[in-house]
Amino acid sequence: MTFANIIDHDRQKKILRLALQNQRLAHAYLFEGPEGIGKKLMALALARALFCDDGEGCGECPACRKVDHLNHPDLHLVMAEGAQIKIDQIRKLQQDISLRPLEAKVKICLIDCAEALNPAASNALLKTLEEPLPGTLLILLSAKPEMLLDTIRSRCQRLRFNRLSRNRLAGILERRLGLSEAEALVMAALSNGSFKQAFGENRELYLEQRKKLINSLISLSSGSIFPLFELAQQLADDKERLAEILDIFQSFYRDLLLLLHGRPNSELVNIDLRETLYAQARNERVSGLLKKLECLDLARLHLQRNVNRQLAMEAMLMAMTAA
Numbered sequence: 001m002t003f004a005n006i007i008d009h010d011r012q013k014k015i016l017r018l019a020l021q022n023q024r025l026a027h028a029y030l031f032e033g034p035e036g037i038g039k040k041l042m043a044l045a046l047a048r049a050l051f052c053d054d055g056e057g058c059g060e061c062p063a064c065r066k067v068d069h070l071n072h073p074d075l076h077l078v079m080a081e082g083a084q085i086k087i088d089q090i091r092k093l094q095q096d097i098s099l100r101p102l103e104a105k106v107k108i109c110l111i112d113c114a115e116a117l118n119p120a121a122s123n124a125l126l127k128t129l130e131e132p133l134p135g136t137l138l139i140l141l142s143a144k145p146e147m148l149l150d151t152i153r154s155r156c157q158r159l160r161f162n163r164l165s166r167n168r169l170a171g172i173l174e175r176r177l178g179l180s181e182a183e184a185l186v187m188a189a190l191s192n193g194s195f196k197q198a199f200g201e202n203r204e205l206y207l208e209q210r211k212k213l214i215n216s217l218i219s220l221s222s223g224s225i226f227p228l229f230e231l232a233q234q235l236a237d238d239k240e241r242l243a244e245i246l247d248i249f250q251s252f253y254r255d256l257l258l259l260l261h262g263r264p265n266s267e268l269v270n271i272d273l274r275e276t277l278y279a280q281a282r283n284e285r286v287s288g289l290l291k292k293l294e295c296l297d298l299a300r301l302h303l304q305r306n307v308n309r310q311l312a313m314e315a316m317l318m319a320m321t322a323a
């Protein structure tokens with residue numbers, strides 16, 4: 001991953017490149033912004049540029065390859081073990097960076113999901129930030145920077161990463177994945193500006209299965225209990241993707257609300273299902289749609305609390321058909 005391969009984030013790229021050229025990199029950076037929009041890729045591009053002989057990250061030399069495989073001896077990656085980054089991990093990191101670099105001129109420490117640093121680990125890391133060792137670069141990545149200690153944040157140079165707008169991401173998806181304009185807009189809206197989701201395994205779910213799921217949902221009625229149980233079973237079985245499926249249902253009801261409020265088509269997520277939406281909107285009222293959206297929220301809560309999935313889905317669908 002070189003700077004040139006990174007889609008968007010031009011401002012951040014420029015700042016880092018300039019600092020690199022002028023040898024004015026900070027001792028520590030905090031890359032902050034939502035999950036899945038390329039913070040880690042940017043950090044790895046910076047690592048490549050620093051380790052590679054050509055100063056840009058050629059992608060071919062041994063140093064670049066080692067960065068790509070995350071096995072460069074001077075690149076130290078710290079990630080949460082379980083839900084936390086623990087003090088032992090930071091102590092190990094401090095030991096590692098107290099030694100000279102093995103192959104490169106600098107050592108880079110990447111702390112992913114830095115908000116997972118527990119209090120003891122945070123305080124230990126603070127020592128390193130307060131007394132930076134020459135030839136060490138720390139990069140903290142976080143989607144929740146407000147959870148970090150103030151003192152950690154203030155000792156890092158902060159670089160904010162934003163989600164891509166729907167139209168921008170859709171344009172990129174059209175070119176890179178060869179999607180139609182409508183498909184690209186749907187994908188961009190459902191992946192919420194996240195590349196990870198847009199380019200990830202949800203493509204089939206968002207483009208193909210979404211239509212079937214929405215059709216199954218609207219064909220339910222309070223009198224048809226058997227199809228309801230069947231759909232509940234199907235959803236419960238799709239454990240890995242259930243959160244995304246509930247997002248799809250939410251997008252559908254939200255679209256209907258927008259239609260009832262006379263909003264323009266360009267605001268719809270399911271832009272390729274306009275006919276279905278218009279037909280369905282005739283049967284819906286605002287109050288009923290709001291109730292259905294509440295049912296979805298409640299189902300999410302149940303799933304978080306490990307309520308039996310099948311039961312949670314049955315309860316959700318029953319309440320939605322009655323709404």
Ligand SMILES: [Zn+2]
Binds near residue numbers: 052059060061063064
């Ligand atoms: Zn290289």
